[in-house]
Amino acid sequence: MKRSVFFISDSTGITVEALGRSVLSQFDGVTFAEQTLAFVDTPQKAADTVRQIQAASEHDGARPLIFYTFADEILADVIRQSGALTMDCLEIFVRPIEEELGITALHSAGRAHSMRDRDYQRRIDALNFAMGFDDGARLQGLHNADIVLIGVSRSGKTPTSLYLALHFGVFAANYPLVDEDLADDAIPTTLAPYKNKLYGLTIEPTRLTQIREQRRPGSQYAKSEKCEREVRAALRLYKANGIPYLDTTNRSVEELSSKILKESALLRQAGG
């Protein structure tokens, strides 16, 4: 079974796309041909969009699924008359809240994901911080970190730090545990002052071998004995010092970041 899906918005479309994809992930055995149409903010663009929807409908022989959000009800009406299955993603929640609070919503486009987001500047600052403190690049200024991810090379520190920064506004540094750090079970002296900010990442050695092998085929660095030894030593270090840790093998950066936030009780300032 195949269905065309459109995510349509008068703004970035990021919210409606994320929501729509979450909903669709609940359906197996259907091939969804997805398209995002962002910045549909004039009657002309809405009319063009309807033509695209109707062309897909004729081509598929089945009506497309539409996830949409418009501040302007006139544009929303144009989409609703497309003959597709249309699902309004914001208004459906705005209405009950208007009733609950006894006030009228702004009904203005692009409020989310704009620079008017309260936490926008913090997220950008956090991203610059994470870039500057990636892979142990710097130690001076580390006291400004909210969290310091540690782990062996290629255990997932960089993507997790960047996601924590860009999405959640967390000042996340990361530091690679290399052979010298793993010689005993002690926290590296440079990191000792930040012990309470440390968060360990671990990974299954076989997966680590795969990743390193892809990066440097045939290298000593990718050898399975070396990967196993490093991972085991890192785990010992975490346990000996009461450092919380997570296994990254089967977790996405989104799952890792959410879990780390939950477990470290850092403030969650979602935006992106």
Add this chain to the structure above:
Amino acid sequence: MKRSVFFISDSTGITVEALGRSVLSQFDGVTFAEQTLAFVDTPQKAADTVRQIQAASEHDGARPLIFYTFADEILADVIRQSGALTMDCLEIFVRPIEEELGITALHSAGRAHSMRDRDYQRRIDALNFAMGFDDGARLQGLHNADIVLIGVSRSGKTPTSLYLALHFGVFAANYPLVDEDLADDAIPTTLAPYKNKLYGLTIEPTRLTQIREQRRPGSQYAKSEKCEREVRAALRLYKANGIPYLDTTNRSVEELSSKILKESALLRQAGG
């Protein structure tokens, strides 16, 4: 007016949080005290959550707003009986699609934002690429880029590249235009082979001065004449060579990324 808001999920909570924040951005004059409760995946945790909701309700003297999503209807029921204004964020869309397609949804938790996302590996690969090709760090391998952002120092290239990679799976490199590049209106020779991948960023000189002044107070680099001269020269270069460009001054990385995708017709593979 103040209201407590809870974003509750049996998984990362990222979708429900993004949606809820979009909805709330439509209301001015209300202070929302927001909390995300992720990985609420047992009856015990659901019961604890209800206690938190009820404590907030008593404290505020008004019922909280709840955006929630659960795969397990038993957990959802627990939340619905909290006395708060509860809004189910996925089921409300899953139902009409079940009817439309004539099939039953999986009703399983954490399908979104997991490694099972079709595009997950591509997004991580894109992020590694963007990190490796940040700030003109490398030129070899640039033919693998989907897009090469160019612009003067601090015009927004790095955050935009990283967002394009992490959220949309776009292989985005970026290259800083320095004095030598701006001496005439020609594309830097190292970039000439990738002309069709170039995308320019521009910024208001007064804003650029602020940003650079924050970074290096009192420096030559931050002087307003220098900023103005650089921005003007970069714009001339874009126009002389037909390079598409965007002004980053009043746009968030989300808005920039969405616009760039739309205008460059790159495939949008949203995930994060």
